[in-house]
Amino acid sequence: MFQDDSSDFEWVCSLEDPNLKNEFSGFEMRLIVSVGDEDFLEYLKNWEQDNNRIVESGKMVMVLEEADVFRDHIEIDTNKIKGLVEYDDSQASSEILERRSLAASTGIHTTLVLRVSLQDKAPPSAVNLSEDIFGDQYCLKSQMSRCSYGKLEIKEYRQGDRCNVPTATNAPGVVDISVPWNTFNHNKDDVEDEVIRIAKEEIFGTSSLRNCADLVMICMPPGLGSFVAYAYLGHYISVYNNHWCQSLSAQMHEVGHSISLHHSGQYGGGSSEQEYGDKQGYMGYSYNQDDTPAMCYNAAKNYQLGWYEGKEGEIDPYTDLCTGPTRFMLNGVVDYQNGSPGAYVTLKVGGFWYLGFNKASGFNVGTQEAKNQVTIHKKEGSVTSASKSKIEADLSVAQSYALEISSDLDLLVVYVELENGKDAVVELSVSGSAAMACPSEAPTDAPTDEPTDNPTDKPTDELTDAPVEPPSNAPVEPTNAPVDPTNAPVEPTNAPVEPPTNAPVEPTNAPVNPTNAPVEPTNAPVQPTNAPVDPPSYRCVDRGLPRAWNGGGRFNCAFYKKRKSRQMCKHNFLFCHKILSSH
Numbered sequence: 390m391f392q393d394d395s396s397d398f399e400w401v402c403s404l405e406d407p408n409l410k411n412e413f414s415g416f417e418m419r420l421i422v423s424v425g426d427e428d429f430l431e432y433l434k435n436w437e438q439d440n441n442r443i444v445e446s447g448k449m450v451m452v453l454e455e456a457d458v459f460r461d462h463i464e465i466d467t468n469k470i471k472g473l474v475e476y477d478d479s480q481a482s483s484e485i486l487e488r489r490s491l492a493a494s495t496g497i498h499t500t501l502v503l504r505v506s507l508q509d510k511a512p513p514s515a516v517n518l519s520e521d522i523f524g525d526q527y528c529l530k531s532q533m534s535r536c537s538y539g540k541l542e543i544k545e546y547r548q549g550d551r552c553n554v555p556t557a558t559n560a561p562g563v564v565d566i567s568v569p570w571n572t573f574n575h576n577k578d579d580v581e582d583e584v585i586r587i588a589k590e591e592i593f594g595t596s597s598l599r600n601c602a603d604l605v606m607i608c609m610p611p612g613l614g615s616f617v618a619y620a621y622l623g624h625y626i627s628v629y630n631n632h633w634c635q636s637l638s639a640q641m642h643e644v645g646h647s648i649s650l651h652h653s654g655q656y657g658g659g660s661s662e663q664e665y666g667d668k669q670g671y672m673g674y675s676y677n678q679d680d681t682p683a684m685c686y687n688a689a690k691n692y693q694l695g696w697y698e699g700k701e702g703e704i705d706p707y708t709d710l711c712t713g714p715t716r717f718m719l720n721g722v723v724d725y726q727n728g729s730p731g732a733y734v735t736l737k738v739g740g741f742w743y744l745g746f747n748k749a750s751g752f753n754v755g756t757q758e759a760k761n762q763v764t765i766h767k768k769e770g771s772v773t774s775a776s777k778s779k780i781e782a783d784l785s786v787a788q789s790y791a792l793e794i795s796s797d798l799d800l801l802v803v804y805v806e807l808e809n810g811k812d813a814v815v816e817l818s819v820s821g822s823a824a825m826a827c828p829s830e831a832p833t834d835a836p837t838d839e840p841t842d843n844p845t846d847k848p849t850d851e852l853t854d855a856p857v858e859p860p861s862n863a864p865v866e867p868t869n870a871p872v873d874p875t876n877a878p879v880e881p882t883n884a885p886v887e888p889p890t891n892a893p894v895e896p897t898n899a900p901v902n903p904t905n906a907p908v909e910p911t912n913a914p915v916q917p918t919n920a921p922v923d924p925p926s927y928r929c930v931d932r933g934l935p936r937a938w939n940g941g942g943r944f945n946c947a948f949y950k951k952r953k954s955r956q957m958c959k960h961n962f963l964f965c966h967k968i969l970s971s972h
């Protein structure tokens with residue numbers, strides 16, 4: 390069940406209690422670092438196995454006995470975790486409820502773009518950013534509206550709607566933020582923190598930017614590393630590197646994360662091809678192009694999004710399918726509103742499989758893979774789980790694919806034909822010890838050629854039970870031998886513009902240094918006068934190191950002030966999100 394054991398993410402926490410948040414300088418997110426015997430990821434993996442479910446980013450609360458809160462991370466001893474629980478709406482604050490609702494993939498989302506300039510570098514102009522995100526014929530706003538048929542509307546932030554800060558001149562939705570730093574001695578994480586702090590405290594004067602917008606997109610200047618963009622699953626902030634803020638596919642990908650979509654890949658594993666290799670939709674690779682490619686999301690995501698009401702089908706292969714073929718019709722997302730009766734935009738089969746027809750036309754004309762093919766995806770967890778999907782197969786007409794539903798049931802998918810240029814007809818059947826025989830079939834083709842002409846072949850005097858073949862339940866599988874179960878990546882040479890370089894942006898995530906912790910200040914209750922025992926301590930963080938790759942061998946040693954004493958957050962709630970560090 391645990392899908393995310395690759396190294397593409399880390400976990401961060403946000404304190405939900407506003408008072409605590411203030412006490413810890415109002416931060417939004419802190420990286421979770423585990424101390425003690427058990428690794429935090431290991432803990433989560435075990436939790437998933439024990440509970441037979443996925444840890445849900447943005448939807449669960451971690452309850453802790455205590456944690457140590459530092460400038461840039463939170464240290465957690467897994468022995469001090471009391472549990473992971475669902476949000477309890479009845480007990481949640483209005484802020485939590487508001488944030489929960491953000492994970493929704495429907496509704497109107499006011500979107501604020503923070504255009505970040507440092508002293509030495511600036512991203513594209515506010516006017517350009519505004520056009521590329523809200524104005525162009527193909528941009529985040531217009532494409533999200535098309536793909537969702539208006540169920541998710543991106544609305545640019547405007548002065549006076551929810552907050553009174555003006556936008557940049559002629560740039561609806563965009564607010565300029567200047568950070569009085571240089572890029573060469575800061576990294577994207579520091580800048581993200583500082584931008585949010587400045588925006589909240591100095592510009593908007595609010596405890597949370599959520600008061601002003603449902604989604605916040607931070608457009609960073611160049612010079613902060615080679616990343617493309619990143620976001621938090623189910624959380625309202627996404628961050629873009631320079632011109633990637635203008636890229637339609639990067640916008641749709643990162644905002645996709647904000648509405649709880651995870652990556653679309655090919656097989657399990659950690660390579661970029663495996664992670665992003667389902668190029669049908671935006672949760673695969675992103676492309677360094679302003680207005681293309683025009684596409685949407687794959688069938689697994691489409692079910693999760695809930696945008697295609699009435700065209701979402703679900704069948705139980707144990708009870709709804711039998712050993713003979715059952716027909717279904719699939720439509721592409723572009724035909725949602727003019728599809729044929731009974732056709733599905735996404736058809737869920739069993740717990741984890743989703744079928745769709747990837748019609749490449751209209752606003753999906755730019756799909757990068759499996760054009761006009763029937764596609765089969767697998768996504769674990771519940772329908773709404775923010776888990777990865779992988780592509781199982783792309784089928785052309787007359788091709789078929791067999792997959793194992795479980796040890797006692799196999800599913801065969803046959804793409805029979807395309808009707809009316811839009812209705813992809815598929816036949817599904819099952820086999821295996823748990824497969825149901827088709828009730829209507831067996832009795833009808835009874836022995837029609839009885840021994841009516843009996844005595845013709847005489848040598849055998851006895852009545853041999855003649856009909857050797859007919860009663861055998863009809864040809865179950867019309868010779869559709871699985872044509873090519875190895876759906877070879879269509880065009881491997883189609884080198885995705887960016888991917889390999891942006892993986893290792895910050896592998897060395899903040900030196901953990903558990904040994905660095907001042908040994909238990911509580912341990913010395915002797916004299917209160919003993920105050921300055923634990924003076925502000927500093928630690929040297931070589932966060933400049935990853936940038937040495939593209940910074941001419943520079944080694945920066947930035948100093949961060951550590952909190953003076955160990956902070957105990959007893960029984961406090963941490964709001965957990967999964968951060969996608971690479972993109």
Ligand SMILES: [Zn+2]
Nearest residue numbers: 642652969972
């Ligand atoms: Zn991503």
